[in-house]
Amino acid sequence: MKVEDKEQNREEYLKDVDIFVTNRCNSNCIMCPLSETVRRKSDNGRIEEIFQQIKELPENVEYVNVTGGEPTLVGQAFFEIMDKLKMKFQNSGFQLLTNGRSAADFDFLIQLLPHLPYGIRWAIPLHASNAMLHDQITRTKGSFEQTDQGIKNLLMCQQKVEIRIVVSKKNLSDLLNIAKYIVQQYQGVFCVNFIAMEMMGCAAVHKDELWVDYPIVFKKMKSAIDCLISHGIDVQLYNFPLCAVERGYWHIAVKSITDYKIRYMPECDQCKVKDICGGFFYSTKQVMKPSVTPIG
Numbered sequence: 001m002k003v004e005d006k007e008q009n010r011e012e013y014l015k016d017v018d019i020f021v022t023n024r025c026n027s028n029c030i031m032c033p034l035s036e037t038v039r040r041k042s043d044n045g046r047i048e049e050i051f052q053q054i055k056e057l058p059e060n061v062e063y064v065n066v067t068g069g070e071p072t073l074v075g076q077a078f079f080e081i082m083d084k085l086k087m088k089f090q091n092s093g094f095q096l097l098t099n100g101r102s103a104a105d106f107d108f109l110i111q112l113l114p115h116l117p118y119g120i121r122w123a124i125p126l127h128a129s130n131a132m133l134h135d136q137i138t139r140t141k142g143s144f145e146q147t148d149q150g151i152k153n154l155l156m157c158q159q160k161v162e163i164r165i166v167v168s169k170k171n172l173s174d175l176l177n178i179a180k181y182i183v184q185q186y187q188g189v190f191c192v193n194f195i196a197m198e199m200m201g202c203a204a205v206h207k208d209e210l211w212v213d214y215p216i217v218f219k220k221m222k223s224a225i226d227c228l229i230s231h232g233i234d235v236q237l238y239n240f241p242l243c244a245v246e247r248g249y250w251h252i253a254v255k256s257i258t259d260y261k262i263r264y265m266p267e268c269d270q271c272k273v274k275d276i277c278g279g280f281f282y283s284t285k286q287v288m289k290p291s292v293t294p295i296g
């Protein structure tokens, strides 16, 4: 690797930093890109490593992603992590990737709020418009009720909430209902993002139950996208190749895959929009070999 490339990579790293809090999760989503073995592995001692990571990072990080597993599961240590992040990165944007279930506990939420950096965005997956399907996807009874209450509590506390809809064969027919549910129940939501799966871990194990090729997904998603946009809600599409998305929706398709994970199919070399297309996850390309239609 050339020196300038190394410099550029470091620059990109500083733009976007992941604080990986824990493997553990209180849900067990069928399309989780982590394997069940990884999620069950003990990660005691990780907290000190995180403190060290925060200490070693420069202050000029553009965006901090707090992620897991379910980051809030580490209890008091989560408060301490957020305190340290808030103190150190005073000019950074923040995102907390969580299943939102902890926020159903209003006392916990009220205790947590003063520890959070200003303007933090809560990114919370909603898998269905009803408890039965959502809980079937998370494989955790009661998860819909808690996530739903969590989102409502957060909105009541004027928190910035992004709803994430991870699209699979399981919820494909429910997408429009999910959009309608969001419009009716979550007034003040910041945005809604549709996410294509990363086919590794649990997702790869259950690929036959989950996988639908991107063009079919887009056709089903379209009415849900239109419903949200027509109600003034910002929508983005993460991890979708452009050839699967109608041209009129390209402006909401984000190049969202981390650089080192991006791959293209051999046919993509003929495509005129490869430079602006986000491609595929390496794992999705390997496991599913998705079809592409190069744009001429």
Ligand code: SF4
Residues within 6 Å of the ligand: 241, 242, 243, 244, 264, 265, 267, 268, 271, 272, 273, 274, 277, 278, 279, 292, 293, 294, 295
């Ligand atoms: S053909 Fe390849 S580069 Fe072109 S839009 Fe499809 S996935 Fe992207």
